[in-house]
Amino acid sequence: MSSHFLSNSPSTPTTKASDRQNDTSVSLPSTSTSSSISPDMWNYLWIPFLISLSKELTLARSATAITSPSILLPSQLVDDSPSAPRCPASDTNLNYRPVIGILSHPGDGASGRLNNATNASYIAASYVKFVESAGARVIPLIYNEPREILFEKLNLVNGVLFTGGWAKTGLYFDTAKAIFKEVLARNDAGFHFPVYAICLGFEILTMIISEDNQILETYNATDQASTLQFMENISIEGTVFQRFPPVLLKKLSTDCLVMQNHHYGISPQRFQENEHLSSFFEILTNSADEDNQVYVSTVQARNYPVTAFQWHPEKNAFEWGLSMIPHSEDAIQVTQHVANFFVSEARKSLNRPPARRVLDNLIYNYSPTFCGKAGKGYDEVYIFAEPETPNNTRCAVHGNCHGRVKL
Template sequence: MVNGVLFTGGWAKTGLYYEVVEGIFKKILKKNDAGDHFPLYAICLGFELLTMIISKDQNILESFNATNQASTLQFMENTQIEGTVFQRFAPDLLKKLSTDCLVMQNHHYGISPERFEDNQNLTSFFKILTTSADEDNKVYISTVHAHSYPMTAFQWHPEKNAFEWGLSMILQSEDAVQVTRHVANHFVSEARKSLNRPPAQRVLDNLIYNYSPTYCGKAGKGYDEVYIFT
């Protein structure tokens, strides 16, 4: 029924949620190994879970002070962006990512470049695209891209700029919204390469439009609309 997977942010690093994410990840690897281009995006908690799964180390994550923080992305030296999520970005916007706080961070855990490089499972699977610094100026990896799979993991929130309006540290400038749009468009373009073609009626039956969102913007928490499934 799907042409790609998104692992979202959240809090559950253990238990059933971890097991389900690990199972889905293995299926994504299998589909790509079989020749079906099947993309994966992993954001925040998704980044953390992938790091734990791929490294085969439940304790690899480190503590960082990056809660509700507007931040920059610092590109690694000689980073090749062709074929990555950043290939759609205009040169001036790429530069602004490094100089202006266009992205929002909201996490307590991450992984430093040093610890990443010490784990062969991680270095053989991912290449580092960007790093960021937390409130204490500790550097952590903020974007990685798989060497051999259409997978990108973000330890920042590309989705928030265009959709969450209640928090001051989430920028809604034209440049910030462009970041959200480019990241989303890249994922859609990758999903279009998938060979999966589900029946049209099944797609219609499962579209989000079958459900009605609830407006909760007055609460001032950042979420203007939510879907409540019971």
């Protein structure tokens, strides 16, 4: 092996000075000469490169040590003995398996295009997803079921949601009123039982509490994105807005982050003039319709876990048929914060019915129907329509009860 390959210094040249002076011709080195010089050239190239690389790595390690503290595993921070607790104990005052009852609405949600049975009712899937996104499950409260079955289902849930829609009279109104009165009675008896009322739900509660079925006024607020204007000197502590980041709260009043879709509402003046309403609810926000007419848009009960929205918090994340539904990241955060507050209130309910009865009545016993191809209205709906026979008032003890309570 040539010693030149291992040497750290170039070989001593042997050509005489006189030879270099007299030799004026230029010629390429022979193959043997090239092989003997090449290793030395590699030494010249690699050694400075390695030295430079070593310096760069040293500087990088020094900078990392200064700017990034060492990352320690949890076992290096706390006692790693077998007796050390790994997770905090659950709060026994909270229910971590809450269930929400959603009242169905007459029809199929698609003007009879999906199911034109006279006893059909539906729940838009967006309300179900809204509840599920915050960590709860859903039991459908079918509005035209026998009252005893409906109230048996109320014993299986930890809160109730009244949806949007159009029905303000007849059996639907009577059923909603009966459920709401029962909810208030349970809260009065010391059983925490929250309610959310959205759009039509807001309007129905306004009618029930005011004891005036003609109290609503007409507004031009269909398929409209809008802001929420907070009442002056309002405290959001304990309200649906309490967990909103300050930046998002400000954007609610400046950016159109909520969706309105209603023909009716109530002005702040008329609301405050009705003693029943003003003593039961506190106004949190107002909004304006397309004609700049102001209406009450969010209220919360003073002494009950009841919140009502004239707007649609569920649509931002889960509906796509209407053109003015906000879908920005801020709008999605609004949906999530509103859902989280509702389910956090439901967790305060200590009602814990038998798991088997809950499973028999969950909305998972039904399948949603896709109806979004029409380009308007709801994207998905759950439809409830059963044969109108005397035997359907009671569910058999055995077999799938199609979401009914087993009596």
